[in-house]
Amino acid sequence: MLVFFQGEGEIRIGRRKNLIRYDPVCSTHIKTYKVYNTLVHANGGAVLLYRIYQIVFVLVIGIATSASADNTTLAINLGDQRAMVSVAGHLGILEDPDGHLDFATISSESFSDKFSMYDEIPQFSRTRSVYWARFSLRNKNAYPINRILVLNYPNHQKATLFMPQGNGRYRQRILDAGRMMRDVDIAHRLPVYLVNLSAGETTTYYWRIESPTVRPNIEIWMPSSFLERRVSEEWWYLVFLGVTLATWIYSTILAVSSRSRLYTALFIFASFALSLQLVVQGHQYLLFGRYGGALTFAFMLLQSWTAGALGLFSSLFLGIEGRSGVLRTGLRTLIVAFFAGGLWSLIDYHNAMIVYQLGVLVGAPLLMVVAIRMAWSGSQDARLYLAGWSPFFVVGILIALNGTGIIGSVVLGEKLMVAFIPTTLLSFGFSIMYRVVRERTEKERFMSSVEMKSSFLATMSHEIRTPLTGVLGMADLLHRTSLSPRQQDYVSTIRSSGKMLVTLLDDVLQLSKSETGKLSARYDPFDPRQMIDSLARLFSGQARNKGLDLQVVIDPGVPATLIGDVGRIRQIMLNLIGNAIKFTSTGYVRIEMLKIKETEAIADGPIPRYQFSVKDSGIGISEDSRAHLFEKFSQADKTISHYYGGTGLGLAISRQLAEEMGGEVDYVRDVETGSKFFLSLSLAEGSSQKVEEADPSIIETTMNIGRVLVVDDVETNRAVIVGLLNAAGIFADSASTGRRALDKLAPGGYDLVLMDIHMPEMDGMTATRRLRKAGNAIPIIGLSASVLPEERQQYLAAGMNEVLNKPIGIDLLVESIRRVLSQENHAGNVGKKPQLVNKQLQQRHREVLGGEKWAEMMDTFRADASTVFNSLKDAVRKIEANDILIYSHRLSGMAGFLGFDALSAEAQSMNDAVQRENVAITKPQIEVLEEIYLSTIRQLG
Missing domain, CATH: 1.20.1070 (Rhopdopsin 7-helix transmembrane proteins)
Structure with a gap:
């Protein structure tokens, strides 16, 4: 062990745990040495480095000690009128590493020279030692004085202040964390004590601090100055x-x-x-x-x-x-x-x-x-x-x-x-x-751009579809006449080119709706085998013309009835099958449906996951093209569009539709044998009862359609539609504006109206509202070149029975007319308030799903509807337009699917009001909606 002496203070340096007893040097050196020593002893292999540091440390200590060590405690003179005196420069510090020293020992004459003096406020961080601080106060005046002693660090975990009481007696003021503000003289955020000094009196104070961080910062204040400081300081602290x-x-x-x-x-x-x-x-x-x-x-x-x-x-x-x-x-x-x-x-x-x-x-x-x-x-x-x-x-x-x-x-x-x-x-x-x-x-800028985009697409759709109606309509009429083989070929080219242009328009609009979140899912029971068979029949002609073997494989484990958005599934499969046939020259195209083992757990139990796939023996897809395959306007090869045509939107739309349903669309690459694209998604199983799909052929073909009024401001469109109807054996008349249509309909004599939407003088929506207001219940089919869903809902809300998108084929037109006319009591239904419960629809759901499953759905609806309605009510109270749109749409969808027509209609009405930027009307609407909601819940029992 090395032992050095400086004056009467002793420094012990060695490998013992407590290295320093009574240090006469500044705290920075001690702390630096302690940190170093801790690190060295944590690594037994650093002995040489340790010895070198010992030598450097001793040299530094010698210099520092000779320069600053002073073991004489200097009393603080309080005779002048200074507002505050700090103990810095008058404070003696003694380290007690083991904590064994008591006050009697510390205050004895033998320890009077053991305290080290500091020129500034010392600080001991990360210490396990107990520290004793000592300072003296002297009143050099010939009269008594009062001062305030402030301990400027409030976070010592345990400390004791020994204050002189006269005749050599001391009073202990305990300052542990539990009693910091209980043993003080003045209520303050810091420990504050009163000091009374007689004339010419000198008193010594001791402070024992046992805390991981020691900061003996002490100030002596004149009472008036302390009060002023307290007011100003506390004001800033409160700020x-x-x-x-x-x-x-x-x-x-x-x-x-x-x-x-x-x-x-x-x-x-x-x-x-x-x-x-x-x-x-x-x-x-x-x-x-x-x-x-x-x-x-x-x-x-x-x-x-x-x-x-x-x-x-x-x-x-x-x-x-x-x-x-x-x-x-x-x-x-x-x-x-x-x-x-x-x-x-x-x-x-x-x-x-x-x-x-x-x-x-x-x-x-x-x-x-x-x-x-x-x-x-x-x-x-x-x-x-x-x-x-x-x-x-x-x-x-x-x-x-x-x-x-x-x-x-x-x-x-x-x-x-x-x-x-x-x-x-x-x-x-x-x-x-x-x-x-x-x-x-x-977000507002984005929504504004989305609205501009939607408006642009609606306008372009209308402007392009209007002449397309004339082109395709006339081509259909020409196709029905006696033509030479070459002329028939010309007409077929016109028809196919026109239909390709319609497909392009539909793809762009579908993509726009998907990007803006305006697509809404519909979950209905359907027969998956019937759906796949109908798809196979639809493409059988194209496959046969190319000499391809169109195969259908369905897993026996697939149930007879599933519940899902059959419209979107068909749309995705139409795109995948169409691509497979387009890019396959020889071989086969196989449509498969498998029940895979993956399941998704929900509240009602696990739901099986199914995979619809289309496998072909076509040209395949290279690895370089895979990364861009599902991007918009992208195709596997730049030359494909020249040879096969197409926009490159189909797969992007299919993937987005699948994601909307919680599924995915992807492919498995095999250049030698073609490609395999698949759609996988979770579908709930419905009742085992077979689902019958509507078949246009069941409509009575001998139905007497009667007279039809065609209303359109474009003469070409009127001529095309009238010509198509006449070719189908239906008598048709026409009017160029909504006002002229009202004049023609006033005497009666018509059984149905085909009403264009956008017309000068009076548009189709205005004409329809006036007919309904006058009590005229004649069926009206709207003809729209704009296919955005929100606009379609507006047309139906105005009183139209159905809306068809231009351009219109003769088969679809006649089928729609017959379907509308075949509806029972159509005149009585116009303007009638929706019923609270659609018992016919609920009975159908009950038969398809089974009684037990239907009861579970009712319980789920009761819980979900309560949450959605309360959220909607809160959104109306806060006038949050976006939230009103979200929750009213959810409530309308879930209620409509389960046959609660009045609740669905009122929620949709609120949604429409917000979309028309009439948010204020939702406050009275929510009261009406609440009455309908409560009545609906009471119907559940």
């Missing part, structure tokens, strides 16, 4: 605390209302920062009394968790969490270390503080570098982040460096920390607010 509290409330509202991970992280950070600020300022005792001591014991935990929450918020705000690689992994590790270290501090404060300080020294510069790089690249978020984070970063680094012993006391840094916590939170709050406003603006 800072108010800002922090306001930001915490703001972050709480954001976290609860949005449930976003970013806002939740801000809320967590604000909560810990608010608690930390209370502890740093000492307000926990004023607010919570003796229970505030729990926050003092949790001081290190709050520091670590505040740092961890800040890292989590920073990761989400700067987008680090969305990246991959070392940066995200490293930051995640630091965040976990902070939260784990906070819990560890309750068990081992000393080592937990090391983890915290090292984490700050690593994580803070890392976040700063990332934010600076992002700001340099033009990120506005990063610039806002730096504005709030930079001051907090500087102070945090200074305090961490001080804790490791690299730099001295940073009392100013701790005071700045109190100010920078609220300013940082405020800056983050403004950053979040800016982001919310920016995202809302971008």
Whole structure:
């Protein structure tokens, strides 16, 4: 062991656990040596390095001791009128490593020269020792004086102040975390005591501190000055605390209302920062009394968790969490270390503080570098982040460096920390607010562009479909006349080209609806075998003409009835089968349906997953084309469009439709034998009763259709439709405007009206409303060149019985006319309020699904409808248009599917009102809707 002496103070250096007993040197050297010694003893192989450090340390100690050591305690003269006197420069410190020294020993003459003096306020971080502080006060006046003694650090876990009471007696003032504010003279956020000195009296005070962090910062105040300081200081503290509290409330509202991970992280950070600020300022005792001591014991935990929450918020705000690689992994590790270290501090404060300080020294510069790089690249978020984070970063680094012993006391840094916590939170709050406003603006801009796009598509659809109606209609009429083979070939080319153009229009509009979320699923029972057989019959002619073998394979395990959106499934399969036949020159095309083993668990139990696939022996798909196969306007080979035609939209639309149903569309590549595309999705099983699909052939062909009035402002369209009807044996007349149609319909004599929508003078919707208002129940079929779903709903709401999209083929036109005329009591149904319960529809569902399954669906509806209706009611109260659209649509859909017509119609009416930007009307509507909803629920029993 090496032993050196400097004056009467003794320094012991060796390999024992307690290396230093009574140190006469500055705390920074001692702390640096202790940190080093801890690291060296943790590694037995560093003995040589340890010896070298011993030599350097002793040299440094010698210099420092000769320069600053002074064991004489200087009394503080209180005779002048200074407002405040600090004990810095008058404070003696003695370390008691084992905690065995008592007050009698410390205050004895033999220990009077054992205390080391400091020129500034010392700080001992990460210590396990007990420290004794000593200072003296002298009244050099010829009269008694009163002063106020303030202990300026409120977070010592256990401390005892020994105050002289005269005649050599001392009074113990206990300051542990549980009784910090109970044994004081003045109620304050800091421990405050009254000091009375007689004329010419000198008294000595002792302070025993047992805490992981020791900061013996003591101030002596004149009473009047202390009161003035207390008022001004507390005002600023309350301002800072108010800002922090306001930001915490703001972050709480954001976290609860949005449930976003970013806002939740801000809320967590604000909560810990608010608690930390209370502890740093000492307000926990004023607010919570003796229970505030729990926050003092949790001081290190709050520091670590505040740092961890800040890292989590920073990761989400700067987008680090969305990246991959070392940066995200490293930051995640630091965040976990902070939260784990906070819990560890309750068990081992000393080592937990090391983890915290090292984490700050690593994580803070890392976040700063990332934010600076992002700001340099033009990120506005990063610039806002730096504005709030930079001051907090500087102070945090200074305090961490001080804790490791690299730099001295940073009392100013701790005071700045109190100010920078609220300013940082405020800056983050403004950053979040800016982001919310920016995202809302971008959303509004996007919605505006979507509306413009929808309007453009509707206009273009109308403008293109109107002449197409004439082209295809005349081609159909020409096809029915006597033509030579060459002329028939010409006509067939015109018809196929026109239909290809219609398909292109439909694809673009379908894609637009899918992108804007305007597609809505319909789940009905269907027979999968019947559906696949009908698809095979539809394509059998094309396959036969190309010499292909069209095969159908259905797994015996597939049930007779499934529940799903059969329309979308057919649309996807039509595209897949059509592509297979188009790109296959020889061989086969196989349509398969399999029940695969995967299941999806829901509340009613697992739902089987099915796979519809189309396998062909065509040209196959190369590996290079796979990445772009499902992109819009993309095809496997640029030359394909020249040889086979097509827009490249079919697969993109199919994938989006599948995703809307919770399924997927993909393919298995095999260049040698072609390709296999498949649709997989989960479908519930319906009742074993066979589902009969409507067959146009069952409509009575001998039905007497009577006279039809064709209303269209385009003469070509009128001529085409009248010609098609006449060719089908139906007498037809025409009118060019809605007003002329009303004049012709007034005397009667017509059985049905084919009404164009967009016409000058009076459009089709206005004419229909006037007919219905006058009590005329004549069936009306709308003819629209615009096929957007929201517009179709408006036409039906106006009183039309059905809406057909232009251009119209003769077969579809005649079928629609017969179907509308075959409906029973059509005149009595016009203008009639929807019934509360559609018993006929419910009976059909019950027969298809079975009684037990139907009862389960009713129970599910009762629970889901309650949630949706309450959310809708809340959205109406808050005037949230988007939420009203969402919940009214959901309520209308679920009610309509289950046969609750009145509830469905009223919810749809509210949805229509919002789409017409008439949100104000929803407040009286919600009252009507609530009455219908309650009546519907009562019907369930």
